[in-house]
Amino acid sequence: MRTFGVSAAAILVVGMLAVVVYAMQHEATADKGRMLFNDTKLGTNGKSCNDCHKDGAGLEKAGVRKDLETMVNACITKALNGKSLKTSSAEMQSLVLYIKGLGSEKKPSGKKVRSDVEMAVGISRQ
């Protein structure tokens, strides 16, 4: 009976670990998006997104697009000769998070610096 309890607990722990590892692998994050963005594995011609959009340059405003996934897939299939990703996939959602982050990363800090300067100098933009 005791052995049964111990093995049941062991199985439970291993099962929980497996679930956590699975969730971590399938969770979409901006970090994973950045890695994919720099990875040539999305395509077949040895290029990555970063070859054309260096560090996301030019995509800062793309995050608000309703057809963002379509644009990403268009670039994957046309620019990288790759296979389009499912919208719900962790890969696509990670890329979307990374691209959306490009815009928000710059805006708040840029604004803050500017309003600090405005306060210090006592000017306001009209």
Ligand code: HEC
């Ligand atoms: C061979 C060059 C090339 C590669 C590689 C490439 N793109 Fe593009 N991408 C373009 C061009 C050209 C456009 C259209 C012009 C523009 O908006 O800059 C574009 C447009 C986009 C847009 C829409 C931009 C906007 O202003 O709304 C997104 C989003 C995008 N690409 C994401 C990606 C992603 C993600 C990858 C990698 C999977 C990728 N691109 C790979 C050339 C490329």
